[in-house]
Amino acid sequence: MNIEVSSRIKRLPPYIFGEINALKLKLRREGKDIIDLGMGNPDKPAPKEVMAKAIEVIKDPKAHRYSASKGISHLLKEVAKFYNKKYGVELNPDTEVIATIGSKEGLSHLALALLGPGDSALVPTPAFPIHIWSIILAGANVITVSLEKSGENFIDHLFKTYEILWPKPKVLILNFPHNPTTKVVDIEFFRLIIDFALKKEIIVIQDFAYADIVFDGYKAPSILQVHRAKEVAVEFITMSKSFSMAGWRIGFCVGNEEIIKALSKIKGYYDYGIFTPIQVGGIIALRELWDKAPDEYARIYQDRRDTLVEGLNKIGWEIQKPKATMFLWAKIPENFIKAGSLAFSKFLLEEAEVCVSPGISFGEEGEGYLRIALVENEKRIKQAIRQIKKALDKKDYKYVLEKYNK
Ligand SMILES: Cc1ncc(COP(=O)(O)O)c(C=O)c1O
Numbered sequence: 051m052n053i054e055v056s057s058r059i060k061r062l063p064p065y066i067f068g069e070i071n072a073l074k075l076k077l078r079r080e081g082k083d084i085i086d087l088g089m090g091n092p093d094k095p096a097p098k099e100v101m102a103k104a105i106e107v108i109k110d111p112k113a114h115r116y117s118a119s120k121g122i123s124h125l126l127k128e129v130a131k132f133y134n135k136k137y138g139v140e141l142n143p144d145t146e147v148i149a150t151i152g153s154k155e156g157l158s159h160l161a162l163a164l165l166g167p168g169d170s171a172l173v174p175t176p177a178f179p180i181h182i183w184s185i186i187l188a189g190a191n192v193i194t195v196s197l198e199k200s201g202e203n204f205i206d207h208l209f210k211t212y213e214i215l216w217p218k219p220k221v222l223i224l225n226f227p228h229n230p231t232t233k234v235v236d237i238e239f240f241r242l243i244i245d246f247a248l249k250k251e252i253i254v255i256q257d258f259a260y261a262d263i264v265f266d267g268y269k270a271p272s273i274l275q276v277h278r279a280k281e282v283a284v285e286f287i288t289m290s291k292s293f294s295m296a297g298w299r300i301g302f303c304v305g306n307e308e309i310i311k312a313l314s315k316i317k318g319y320y321d322y323g324i325f326t327p328i329q330v331g332g333i334i335a336l337r338e339l340w341d342k343a344p345d346e347y348a349r350i351y352q353d354r355r356d357t358l359v360e361g362l363n364k365i366g367w368e369i370q371k372p373k374a375t376m377f378l379w380a381k382i383p384e385n386f387i388k389a390g391s392l393a394f395s396k397f398l399l400e401e402a403e404v405c406v407s408p409g410i411s412f413g414e415e416g417e418g419y420l421r422i423a424l425v426e427n428e429k430r431i432k433q434a435i436r437q438i439k440k441a442l443d444k445k446d447y448k449y450v451l452e453k454y455n456k
Pocket of ligand 1: 090151152153154155178225229257259287288289290296300301
């Protein structure tokens with residue numbers, strides 16, 4: 051039988067990173083030791099106190115039942131306390147906090163809860179793919195606003211874009227510190243955004259995945275620190291990066307009560323909640339480790355950042371040190387830029403045995419760049435630099451284009 055997939059699925063383009071993944075697998079099967087700086091997949095384990103608590107709870111038969119879809123109440127209370135301790139923000143745990151199965155799940159279902167055909171959302175690009183595709187899957191339209199081209203004038207560019215649009219977009223998606231560009235903002239930026247959103251009645255969704263992966267004394271603000279933000283905004287946080295719990299699948303959406311209610315309703319139909327031992331592990335992390343563990347993980351990424359940026363600069367590849375996230379957003383060296391980011395990434399994978407993400411996989415705005423994730427140890431990072439140097443020294447863009455632009 052010919053299986054006809056839905057029009058929803060058909061609206062999704064082929065997954066560009068899939069090509070890189072397939073090549074990586076092929077090379078690994080051939081016995082190559084690929085240094086994988088592709089996906090933002092933390093390599094460090096969760097804190098040992100969190101693991102110990104989860105193991106203890108897993109032995110309790112009661113913990114094996116379906117959990118609460120919106121999160122167990124002790125966990126929601128702990129999230130509210132955490133926001134108060136860390137950001138001075140008051141949240142009602144019953145109405146303004148919900149647990150999500152990682153922020154990716156939360157973002158996806160929130161798009162379904164808020165948007166449908168005829169609606170649109172503003173998304174800065176290049177973008178973390180789910181910020182675009184969750185909206186497409188909800189049947190709504192995406193209006194992109196270039197982060198790359200507008201540079202320091204992003205906010206003016208955003209407001210001007212809004213003014214010329216009709217019908218007006220319903221939602222604005224933000225993500226600062228930003229994946230993939232690593233751009234950061236200050237609280238003044240969020241003040242302007244909230245002021246704008248209140249005037250124009252637009253919902254703001256801030257993805258705060260890299261809240262704690264910050265360097266050199268930079269502190270990332272929460273959008274909810276802005277007066278009246280809760281009238282229009284929600285924020286997603288995740289334990290994936292701050293507590294290196296990516297595989298555990300636990301995050302939160304906090305802020306506007308009506309938006310949380312809508313997400314809670316849709317999740318009530320779709321899921322039965324996160325496995326209880328994981329939620330209890332989350333309580334320990336937020337209660338006992340909130341001001342220690344994230345800093346320790348950030349320190350590891352900062353050291354790796356320094357090793358990689360300094361090493362690449364030394365071989366003639368100029369890159370700025372980012373202030374946050376677990377990535378470098380690296381402009382392709384001038385003499386290779388014509389090869390394009392996909393071909394250049396394939397070249398690095400095959401000939402330097404280093405996997406990175408091509409900028410194009412974050413949208414057309416990302417072309418000309420690579421995203422390099424700091425998810426291997428410093429020894430391996432140094433090895434990667436040596437291998438990259440060797441590959442770059444031998445070849446030019448014409449060679450890369452001819453061999454890899456297929
Ligand atoms: C910007 C951003 N948002 C969300 C996520 C997904 O996080 P989670 O593991 O909480 O689903 C990531 C993961 O890399 C990310 O970079």
